Amino acid sequence: MIYLNAFIFAGLVCMIGQIILDKTKLTPGHITVLFVIVGAFLDVFNIYDRLVLWAGGGALVPITSFGHMLTHGAIMGYNEQGIMGLFVGAFDLTSAGICATIISAFFMSLIFKPRD
Amino acid sequence: MEKTKYKDLVNKHTPKEDVFYNAIIAFLIGGLMGIIAQGLIDFYSYYLSISTKEATVCMLVTLIFLSCLFTSLGFFDKLVNFAKCGLIVPITGFAHATMSAALEYRKEGMITGIGANMLKISGAVIIFGVVSAWTFSVIRAIVGAI
Numbered sequence: 001m002i003y004l005n006a007f008i009f010a011g012l013v014c015m016i017g018q019i020i021l022d023k024t025k026l027t028p029g030h031i032t033v034l035f036v037i038v039g040a041f042l043d044v045f046n047i048y049d050r051l052v053l054w055a056g057g058g059a060l061v062p063i064t065s066f067g068h069m070l071t072h073g074a075i076m077g078y079n080e081q082g083i084m085g086l087f088v089g090a091f092d093l094t095s096a097g098i099c100a101t102i103i104s105a106f107f108m109s110l111i112f113k114p115r116d
Numbered sequence: 117m118e119k120t121k122y123k124d125l126v127n128k129h130t131p132k133e134d135v136f137y138n139a140i141i142a143f144l145i146g147g148l149m150g151i152i153a154q155g156l157i158d159f160y161s162y163y164l165s166i167s168t169k170e171a172t173v174c175m176l177v178t179l180i181f182l183s184c185l186f187t188s189l190g191f192f193d194k195l196v197n198f199a200k201c202g203l204i205v206p207i208t209g210f211a212h213a214t215m216s217a218a219l220e221y222r223k224e225g226m227i228t229g230i231g232a233n234m235l236k237i238s239g240a241v242i243i244f245g246v247v248s249a250w251t252f253s254v255i256r257a258i259v260g261a262i
Contacts, residue, residue, distance in 0.1 A: 006154040007147035010206065014146025015139045018201035022135045028204045029213075029237055035205060036245040044252045057153030060172055061179065061206045062146070063241065070249035071256075078257050086253055090246055097207065098242065100177040101214050102234070104184040109218035109230055112188035 006058025009051065013062040032063050039064030043071040069093040138200060145202025153179065153206075176207055183208035187215040213237040 017031045026034075039062075042048040048068040051059045059065060070090055077089020091098070153175055160171035183203075186192035192212060196203045203209055214234055221233035235242065 003151050003154055006150035010150025010153070011143040011147030014149075014202045014205045015143040017205040018139050018142035019135065021201055022138055028201075028209070029240055031201065032204065032209060032213075032238075032241050033244045036241050037248045040245060040249040040252050043249075044256050055150070057155070057157045057172075057175065058147075058150030060157075060175070061149050061153035063205055063207060063210060066207070066210070066241065067245050067249060070245050071252050074249055074253035075256055078253060086250060086257070090249060090253075094245075096173045097176050097180065097210075100180045101184070101211050101238070104181050105211070105214045105218045105234060106230065108184050108188045108215065109222050109234075112219065114219040114222065 002056045005055040008058070009055035010058040010061055013064060035062065035064045036067040036070075039067030040071045041067075043068045043075075048072075066094060066097065069097075141198070142200055142202040142205075145199040146205060149202070149206045149208070179207055180211040183211040184215045187212050188219060210238050210241060 013035070017035065020026060020034075021028065021031055039048060042051070042064070048059070048064070049072075052065075052068075070093075073089040073092035073094065074086050075089075077085030077087075077092065079085070081088060156175040156178055157168060157171045160166060160174045161168055164171070164174075166174075183192060186195070193216070196209070196212060203212070214237070217236045217238075218230050218234045221229040221236075223229065224233070
């Protein structure tokens with residue numbers, strides 16, 4: 001059942017992005033930034049946590065979950081350490097994604113040659 | 117030529133995007149990505165017997181690594197051109213943007229090329245993500261304090 005939910009949720013997010021991309025003059029860069037901000041906003045009142053419970057991986061794989069994890073980490077840091085936690089916690093959960101991207105992109109760009 | 121005439125001419129020759137077809141493709145591919153993600157989470161949490169949270173990290177790292185690899189091998193660009201937002205909106209798009217920038221600017225050297233330009237496109241995601249997340253958390257902290 002969770003697989004069906006994952007399919008529907010991830011598909012809907014991508015479809016909304018595609019419709020925005022086709023109907024307006026925004027570039028893919030705008031779309032991803034927009035979705036990150038929406039994800040960060042949805043986590044303020046824990047709406048996104050419920051979506052993750054409902055759709056599982058389907059809610060974790062779109063870029064909205066990046067914003068969700070940033071806000072989640074900052075709020076968690078605030079609850080644990082107070083004001084400084086807002087700065088400490090922001091990258092708590094997302095660091096894996098950013099590190100993996102930078103490290104694999106760096107080493108692979110050394111190994112592979114660009115082709116077009 | 118008058119401006120309106122020029123606009124008409126441009127509109128006439130701009131290739132028409134089939135919005136409905138594109139949306140369906142994005143829906144199917146995006147949904148497939150969701151299923152793969154959930155499958156990887158289940159796979160890792162079952163076979164490595166770790167919590168769902170740790171399995172999520174493993175899933176993200178796997179998808180990022182794969183999309184970086186496929187981008188460097190050259191055929192991910194074609195997939196992205198076909199699926200468009202179906203692969204741009206998931207985390208694969210983030211990795212794809214970083215990887216293509218790194219490959220593209222590689223010839224300009226390690227530091228001025230790869231180092232300076234790698235996050236050219238995906239940097240926007242990180243910057244706006246952090247700024248918005250921080251702002252929202254401050255709002256949430258203030259609201260919670262009242």
